[in-house]
Amino acid sequence: MPSALVFFNELSDAPSKAQRELLTLASRFDRATLAVASEVPQFAQDVISGYAVDKLLIAPGNSDAFIDHALSALAAAVKRSEADVVLVANDNFHREIAARLAVRLDGAVITDAIDVSADLVVTKDELAGSYSAQAKATNGTLFVTVKPNSIEDAPQAQGQQLEVQPLDCEAAATPAIRIVATEAKAASDRPKLTEARVVVAGGRGVNGDFGPVEDLADALAGAVGASRAATDAGWISHDAQIGQTGVTVSPQLFISAGISGAIQQKAGMQTSKCIIAINKDVDAPVFEIADLGIVGDLAKVLPQAAEEIRRRQA
Amino acid sequence: MTEETTVPLKIVVLVKHVPDVQFDRHIDSASLRLDRSESVLSELDEYAVEAAVALVESQGGFAAGHEVIAATMGGKSASNSVKKALQMGASSGLHLNDDALAGSDTVATSKALAALIEHVGDVDLVVTGMSSTDAETSVVPAQLAERLNFAQLTNALAVEFDGASRELTVRRDHADRTLSLTAALPAVLSVTDQANEPRYPNFKAIMAAKKKSITEVDLAGIGLEAETVGASGSRSVVLNATARPAREAGTVINDSGQAGIALVDFLAEQKLI
Numbered sequence A: 001m002p003s004a005l006v007f008f009n010e011l012s013d014a015p016s017k018a019q020r021e022l023l024t025l026a027s028r029f030d031r032a033t034l035a036v037a038s039e040v041p042q043f044a045q046d047v048i049s050g051y052a053v054d055k056l057l058i059a060p061g062n063s064d065a066f067i068d069h070a071l072s073a074l075a076a077a078v079k080r081s082e083a084d085v086v087l088v089a090n091d092n093f094h095r096e097i098a099a100r101l102a103v104r105l106d107g108a109v110i111t112d113a114i115d116v117s118a119d120l121v122v123t124k125d126e127l128a129g130s131y132s133a134q135a136k137a138t139n140g141t142l143f144v145t146v147k148p149n150s151i152e153d154a155p156q157a158q159g160q161q162l163e164v165q166p167l168d169c170e171a172a173a174t175p176a177i178r179i180v181a182t183e184a185k186a187a188s189d190r191p192k193l194t195e196a197r198v199v200v201a202g203g204r205g206v207n208g209d210f211g212p213v214e215d216l217a218d219a220l221a222g223a224v225g226a227s228r229a230a231t232d233a234g235w236i237s238h239d240a241q242i243g244q245t246g247v248t249v250s251p252q253l254f255i256s257a258g259i260s261g262a263i264q265q266k267a268g269m270q271t272s273k274c275i276i277a278i279n280k281d282v283d284a285p286v287f288e289i290a291d292l293g294i295v296g297d298l299a300k301v302l303p304q305a306a307e308e309i310r311r312r313q314a
Numbered sequence B: 001m002t003e004e005t006t007v008p009l010k011i012v013v014l015v016k017h018v019p020d021v022q023f024d025r026h027i028d029s030a031s032l033r034l035d036r037s038e039s040v041l042s043e044l045d046e047y048a049v050e051a052a053v054a055l056v057e058s059q060g061g062f063a064a065g066h067e068v069i070a071a072t073m074g075g076k077s078a079s080n081s082v083k084k085a086l087q088m089g090a091s092s093g094l095h096l097n098d099d100a101l102a103g104s105d106t107v108a109t110s111k112a113l114a115a116l117i118e119h120v121g122d123v124d125l126v127v128t129g130m131s132s133t134d135a136e137t138s139v140v141p142a143q144l145a146e147r148l149n150f151a152q153l154t155n156a157l158a159v160e161f162d163g164a165s166r167e168l169t170v171r172r173d174h175a176d177r178t179l180s181l182t183a184a185l186p187a188v189l190s191v192t193d194q195a196n197e198p199r200y201p202n203f204k205a206i207m208a209a210k211k212k213s214i215t216e217v218d219l220a221g222i223g224l225e226a227e228t229v230g231a232s233g234s235r236s237v238v239l240n241a242t243a244r245p246a247r248e249a250g251t252v253i254n255d256s257g258q259a260g261i262a263l264v265d266f267l268a269e270q271k272l273i
């Protein structure tokens, strides 16, 4: 039976939902090791011990160089754990270090996974979710990047004995990339876009005012998304962009308001379980994929829906 | 961009010929390969070509001796994407054309492209788009940095080049922050669609492109054995691929003043609230 390694670059807070999903996935394998390239606070260790992880390897690093430390830490963790499969998040940074190590170790890398079976067959999305494929490694260590919301987060609850050890890394051998400035992004109380159960997204049709979109998102405890037209216009941060060059979401419920549904936009949301679209134009392509389509003005429909939800919940 | 570099820059911009996203795209159920008819230059590579050409323009232009080589790998028709890059301002083209490349995964693709870049020789900068629009893995630029031992400046939201120090600075999102990252050449740069606005080739540029050359090479020409790329050089294999059933349009209603309530009724029916 194969063994697994989960790798997080950072764990300064409690593990995120996507990170807990990776820990759940790892518990399907014979042995599971978690390696983290930063300090791991005690409360995060307590959460981790709720999962079937045998060992936690910690490699705190320096913070003024980019990528080096993560590469060295992951290389050391693969060697120490002798894992057959390495599971990481699907974001660009984790994809890149996994892919570099696959090259360095002559292994394989598979991205956009939604599942990994106990015999290391990876199920993944292709062509923006319009195909589902299965793939496997033919040689060496298999690196897999797993999409959030693909695995049901299920801690095993039995407070396991977690062995914590420091992880020694070799000095980096890569050309230096200096971090010359760091800007923190504005924090939000809303759920993370990629992890949210409900997403309400606005496009050019909001005409500069995201108020009604945010209000409905809050009534549904959801996250706020946007089309590229809305982020390009500067009405909302680029982080909210959903689509080919933004984030991919697959929530239980996606509400699209004032978005036409261009192919690049659909690419980021078409695997949502249920889609509701509000658009003034009866011919908008978004209606072709919506479970419920409303031809109407979002400035009227969204506030009415938010008020009705609050009324029923009161 | 204060001072211009006095040493000419040799830039390779990688372009990929991919199925047009505006059409239905298909994976053949027998060969498990993507149907590559109706292919065009990957939209996201237009940002890479623009970044490379704009960088040269900020450094005295092509008159100063800089080069932007638009390079691709793939079958015969892939040269159409190189032509498009020449129309957008690249100075010459390079096409690694070999049947043995078919079926390469990212590990094999990066091996072939790294060998192609080494074959060009003395390359200062490799520029790519943030991802291809077909496989969408976004990992080949990082793998090239690993193979070439170049600095990895990927997923750039903005790019600046300092000619005097020959250093590149990019902005990139990283977890809950945005970083400014600086590295000396040689480097691999990948740019997002935030980085610039790709130019649209005008008539003059299209005519000028006809005079530019596209050099063709095969695997033997760059010193690679056929078995080290393609399906045999790949480290992963696709076992099967199935089209997900297309989403069907559900009910469409017109708002006559109560659609917000109907929306909430629908959520209740679907047990979403």
Ligand SMILES: Cc1cc2nc3c(=O)[nH]c(=O)nc-3n(C[C@H](O)[C@H](O)[C@H](O)COP(=O)(O)OP(=O)(O)OC[C@H]3O[C@@H](n4cnc5c(N)ncnc54)[C@H](O)[C@@H]3O)c2cc1C
Pocket (backbone or CB within 6 Å): A202, A203, A204, A205, A206, A226, A227, A228, A229, A230, A241, A242, A243, A244, A245, A246, A257, A258, A259, A260, A261, A262, A263, A264, A265, A268, A278, A279, A280, A281, A284, A296, A297, A298, A299, B043, B044, B193
């Ligand atoms: C390389 C590339 C990558 C791209 N990546 C992305 C991406 O990641 N994400 C993305 O979103 N786009 C992306 N795009 C852009 C995409 O092609 C579309 O241009 C974009 O999605 C359009 O946004 P929109 O639907 O908000 O605007 P529009 O297409 O202008 O549509 C606005 C819609 O709002 C409706 N409307 C107006 N007023 C109201 C109202 N009061 N009430 C209800 N409806 C109203 C209109 O009927 C219309 O359908 C990309 C494009 C390229 C070339």
